[in-house]
Amino acid sequence: MGLFDFAANIGKKLFGRDDPPEQQAAKVQEHIQAANPGVDNLQVEVSNGVATIKGDAKSPEALEKAILMAGNAMGIQEVKAAEATVAGQAAQLATDDEFYIIEKGDTLWKIAEKAYGNGSKYNAIFDANREVIEDPDKIFPGQKIRIPSSLK
Incomplete structure (x- = not known):
């Protein structure tokens, strides 16, 4: 299981299974923004258990935290962050961790x-x-x- 893969049947319950994708995305986005890990212009989309994160992280660690926060939500089995950036550059994660x-x-x-x-x-x-x-x-x-x- 890599950084972007999660167990969908466990985690923090943010939304109901029958909630529409827009509502699921809004709840995940609110959850991430409430803790403010350091991602500006955050946008989250959710479809079929896959969360897509967009925005500009202040550091690789900030992006990792946003990914973990989304992925540790019940109902999310994968997180994609290919369109996210780190300090305006193509996203790279902190590979040492x-x-x-x-x-x-x-x-x-x-x-x-x-x-x-x-x-x-x-x-x-x-x-x-x-x-x-x-x-x-x-x-x-x-x-x-x-x-x-x-x-x-």
Whole structure:
């Protein structure tokens, strides 16, 4: 499962299964804008479980956060961001970072132990995913998050 693929049957419930695509897109866009990860002129389209993100991200990390926020919504199985830009240039993601799919029984402490060998670095994971994880004690299996490489 790559960055742009998600489990459609889990995640934050933003819209109903029978809501029209325009309403689904509006709810996903509102969700991303509420946390403001750093994407200007954000536009979201949703069709058949695929969210398409357009806009200009201030950084590769900001675009990754927007992708994760959209993809971690229930009903979204894929996110496309080919038309998004980063600081006005063709979008490139922060290739140093890793992505992790939360498993049953995981905590941010356990994830930090796996990623860095030190569970006390869980706050760095939370900080890197603040827009994706609203509460460090409320993560769920199947949720996809960023693991910053700068701490390794």
